[in-house]
Amino acid sequence: MALRLRQIAKSPNRTWITALLYAAILACQPTQEDGPKNTTKAGATTLHYFTWSDYVGPELLAEFEKQAGVKIVVDTFSSNEELLAKLQGGASGYDVTVPSDFMVTIMAREGLLAELDLSQIPNARFLSAGLQRLPFDPDHRYSIPYLWGTVGIGYDSAVIPTPPDSWSILWDIRYKGKISMLNDQREVFGAALRSMGQSMNSRDPAVIEGAKAKLISQKPIVKTYTSDHYDQLLASGEVVLAHGWGGPVARAMAERPSIRYVVPKEGATIWSDCLVVLKTSQKRELAMRFINFLLDRDVAARTTNRLMFASSNREAKALVDPEVRDNPAVYPPDSSFDRLEWMTDVGEAIRLYDRAWTEVRLR
Amino acid sequence: MPALLWMGIFFFLPLLLVLVISFAARGTYGGIEWTFSLANYLNMADPLYLRIYARSVALAAATTLVCLVLGFPLAYYIASAPPRWQAVWLMLIIIPFWTNFLVRTYAWMFILRSEGLLHTLLSSLGLFTGPIEILYSDAAVLMGLVYGYLPFMVLPLYAAIERLDRSVVEAAWDLYATGWAVFWRVVLPLTKPGVIAGCLLVFIPSVGAFITPDLLGGARSMMVGNLIQHEYLVVRDWPFGSAVSFVLMTVVLLGVAGYVKVGGVRGWRGGRL
């Protein structure tokens, strides 16, 4: 009887309702789509952009869509390892993606990247001096730096009046349950390694073990590991210390003015996320055109204003809003450069990191 | 039969593949190196991983128990209500059942956050002003799991209780048995197929739960489902991930077999949808 009741509950007219709802949803499509949609109906080319969940600015993308008469479909990821895993797992429809520096090396070695034709990317000429000829791809054969910045600690100065200057504050029991760390293997280990005075690119198994032990000891006071919403956690006061990239911390500052950003004295990562074209892409020219668009001085400045990440285009800095330009979370002060370290590929040692990270997460 | 062909290709073959790969090794950056050994299974004997399995089974068992305790009175009440009301009650149970699982899990995130609803409620009642630290813990995961799977327990229970011969229960009462005795010695044994079905419907998804510990567990509460995802999509050690998956499946199938033995095969068939 129960069976019949349940069957009756899903009577024939449900199909009609579903059809009606579908029609209703389609009818509710926002009118702003009408512009680019007309052109795409004719050509229907889609560019698949796979990027960090932080990097999406719909207005900027809509501009390119109109300019080039294409549609951009965006998918996101929140760590380099996730990007690599997705690509290795057969997600081959992407055209442009944005790996971090060391991941470019790995992806190139794994044969995932297409060679760039720099003549199609004239805006690459405007790269900041510090970002040209980086060790992982000096001739820009595969990649062009897009956004760059540092990793540090976002903290609430209302709760922590003396600015912290060391990684060890993240191990401070006074803030138990109010600390968040990145959900990023290399970065989290980087923090631990630097706090021990070691290079974050260490390949020494003993050193890595030591870092692992330190992270396991930290775990009881960590609220959560997240790369996605620590800006929200900071802004809402749920954490007072957040290990993170500068951009989201800068965004949190807008919501809670007492938030500050600091690069610890033991040193931290300087990173640059680079635009690359995937080898499996069937629209390389379009992809490079898109890259050129993103590197345009004006677009770059607006990107920085919106996303709070420094652009690689040296001319863009002049066009950026003054408060953003002066924000140390976005543009690191020159004084901090001597203690910043680039993350590099650690080769075979990555297995050690993988295992150790799993152990930290599981305990 | 075409169904067999389809299932054969898209279900059994993949499963077999998982088994095969579980014996392979991992390439440096991920991917598969076809050197076969038992290494992955041996590595899993590490207390680190065994603890994850233990925790998953424990959480799943706890969820099942709580669901049973919460669900039985509800199912009994519905089954003994007049038929018109039964339909109403069933509808009320089915609505959350049909609602998206993610949405239901998110609801608990919203309530249990440090500055979430629970906190607002308690502080406005003056009971508690500090921030709540429930979210991102085993307790939160348990709550999320119970909430998600309670309807799965109630429906089969209802089906079984409905078939119960009331006169037997009445007879027990007339013989001056205590409420507890009536339940334990009369109702429960007679509704065993439904209980078994309900427990299975809750236990199995709970053991392999992925969404709930991911969203509600934070740093602290990792279950086997998360471990598998971690191995596949973060560490990119597919062979090891496959080994973990296979052991999980074995655990689940053993659990099912165990329950079925206790309940009898016919009970399993009858109490099911």
Add this chain to the structure above:
Amino acid sequence: MTQRRGWLLSASLADLLFLYAPIAVLVVFSFNASRLSARWQGVTLQWYRMLASDEALFAAVQNSLVVAVVSTVIATILGVSAAVGLERYPFRGQRVVDGALLLPLVIPEVMMGVALLLFFVMIRVPLSLLTVTIGHAAFNVPVVMVIIRARLRKLDPALEEAARDLGATPWQAFRRVTLPLLTPAIIGGVLMAFTVSLDDFVVTFFTAGPGSTTLPLKVYSMIKSGVSPEINALSALLVLVSMALIALSLVTQRVNAK
């Protein structure tokens, strides 16, 4: 007696409250003007407006619907044929096949998602809406099958035999006698499979490729970016859809019964 019922009633009401309170909370707070805290700060529809202008969301909904429709059709055809085959034409390995076809319902979803992922990688099929659909069809077959078989068992096989005695071929007997009688169950199966497909997250998570984000996947990535009233609004809409569908079918059931 009434004492006992009173206790049962209050326990049941408590359970019901437990089931509904969180959803109700979500809906109520989707109108809250405050972005972050759970303190009431005035009524607003801005979150709903944000939803209406979210293109990616509509794309996800469309993807979900397409996958659901296609996979349900496949699963229904396969499920009905399997149910009929198993029920009406017994053969020797039947018990095994029976259990085997029910297996997807028993194994954890993670396992299935991961297995499909590996499979598609091995045969070098890029992940896309197609792979998602295949996966959905695969785990929906047993869903449909169980529902059809339950109904089949209650049907009197004599009817079909009678048709055949009167000269109909097995196929004609099936088509004109059994199939119409099975219609309510088939519809039930279709609706169940459709809903399961719309709702599925785990298997889709592992088998989705570029541009094949479905609604549950989109909701997940929204949740990962942090708690936000926009998600509350979306949840409220989803709940409303479920309730509307069920309520409407209840009403039409009453009409049909008359």
